[in-house]
Amino acid sequence: MGAKIAKPKPGADAYRLDEQVGFVLRQVSQRHTAIFAERIGCDLTAMQWAVLAKLREIGATSQNQLGRATAMDVATVKGVVDRLRGRGLVDIDSDPDDARRRVVALTDEGMGLVDAHAAAALAISDETLAPLTAAERKTFLALLLKLR
Amino acid sequence: MGAKIAKPKPGADAYRLDEQVGFVLRQVSQRHTAIFAERIGCDLTAMQWAVLAKLREIGATSQNQLGRATAMDVATVKGVVDRLRGRGLVDIDSDPDDARRRVVALTDEGMGLVDAHAAAALAISDETLAPLTAAERKTFLALLLKLR
DNA sequence: GCCGGACCATTTGTACACTAACGATCTTGC
DNA sequence: GCAAGATCGTTAGTGTACAAATGGTCCGGC
Numbered sequence: 422m423g424a425k426i427a428k429p430k431p432g433a434d435a436y437r438l439d440e441q442v443g444f445v446l447r448q449v450s451q452r453h454t455a456i457f458a459e460r461i462g463c464d465l466t467a468m469q470w471a472v473l474a475k476l477r478e479i480g481a482t483s484q485n486q487l488g489r490a491t492a493m494d495v496a497t498v499k500g501v502v503d504r505l506r507g508r509g510l511v512d513i514d515s516d517p518d519d520a521r522r523r524v525v526a527l528t529d530e531g532m533g534l535v536d537a538h539a540a541a542a543l544a545i546s547d548e549t550l551a552p553l554t555a556a557e558r559k560t561f562l563a564l565l566l567k568l569r
Numbered sequence: 570m571g572a573k574i575a576k577p578k579p580g581a582d583a584y585r586l587d588e589q590v591g592f593v594l595r596q597v598s599q600r601h602t603a604i605f606a607e608r609i610g611c612d613l614t615a616m617q618w619a620v621l622a623k624l625r626e627i628g629a630t631s632q633n634q635l636g637r638a639t640a641m642d643v644a645t646v647k648g649v650v651d652r653l654r655g656r657g658l659v660d661i662d663s664d665p666d667d668a669r670r671r672v673v674a675l676t677d678e679g680m681g682l683v684d685a686h687a688a689a690a691l692a693i694s695d696e697t698l699a700p701l702t703a704a705e706r707k708t709f710l711a712l713l714l715k716l717r
Numbered sequence: 718g719c720c721g722g723a724c725c726a727t728t729t730g731t732a733c734a735c736t737a738a739c740g741a742t743c744t745t746g747c
Numbered sequence: 748g749c750a751a752g753a754t755c756g757t758t759a760g761t762g763t764a765c766a767a768a769t770g771g772t773c774c775g776g777c
Binding site for chain 2: 435436437438440441442443444445446447448449450451452453454457467471474475477478491492539542543545546549550552553557560561562564565566567568569
């Protein structure tokens with residue numbers, strides 16, 4: 422019995438890295454990052470753009486709130502905000518009502534930059550989804566949102 | 570004309586960060602990373618696991634090939650391999666046929682660890698996709714692969 | 718046999734991403 | 748009022764990621 426067919430190990434041989442969600446997810450993220458870097462046109466990373474875009478949406482906020490709104494760790498947000506501040510795209514002020522808080526706000530230059538590149542940002546999302554049809558994109562996004 | 574309806578800016582106001590693929594993609598990746606860390610059970614990162622699992626699949630290879638097989642930069646693969654080597658899970662030898670190459674191979678311990686945790690790795694993929702039905706998972710994975 | 722171009726590995730520098738620990742500050746319960 | 752606990756920001760440490768520069772090694776053509 423079972424002379425010719427090798428017994429498959431329960432696990433090791435059934436596991437193919439290339440079929441695992443996490444692995445493919447990372448590859449798709451990498452592709453998106455590459456598209457972003459090539460297309461954004463103002464030497465910003467996706468994270469930096471996320472912070473600027475969020476500030477444009479919701480206005481000035483504390484670093485903590487900003488971190489939650491952009492799904493970033495507080496420690497991470499600090500680095501990103503520091504770099505944006507170094508480029509004069511955001512300002513940091515103390516909150517008169519709460520001495521713990523450091524309120525981050527877009528500068529005029531930052532505001533202008535967001536508006537100037539919003540179309541490029543949309544094009545990036547579009548190119549990332551380019552391999553899919555319109556119907557597939559809708560399906561994909563809906564499912565992706567469920568996995569958040 | 571257009572007295573009551575404000576003219577939407579072409580870009581800025583139409584752009585909602587939370588609906589952009591790249592942003593959601595990152596959130597899903599974060600969730601997967603958290604699930605991975607909690608479930609893998611042997612203090613490995615997803616990258617480190619990817620290298621070990623790939624070596625189990627294809628056998629000993631050069632760092633360069635390993636990088637391509639795991640979708641990692643050469644510089645990144647070096648760091649990952651160094652850490653795995655520090656834990657005794659892989660060995661690095663010179664290729665007798667090509668002095669440029671540094672051949673990475675699983676140690677017995679590394680091989681044992683992969684086999685011991687393959688089931689957990691599958692469970693991680695499963696939990697990541699848990700919010701979806703079986704049919705949705707199939708659809709999602711098929712679409713995700715197209716975006717690679 | 719050697720020489721230019723391809724390939725491989727390493728190093729350096731920048732930018733995330735998360736954890737843990739810390740001090741400062743606010744708020745609530747009492 | 749004030750102590751306990753929650754919140755906010757910062758720092759330090761580890762682990763990806765990618766680009767660019769460097770240097771060693773192989774191979775094909777001559």
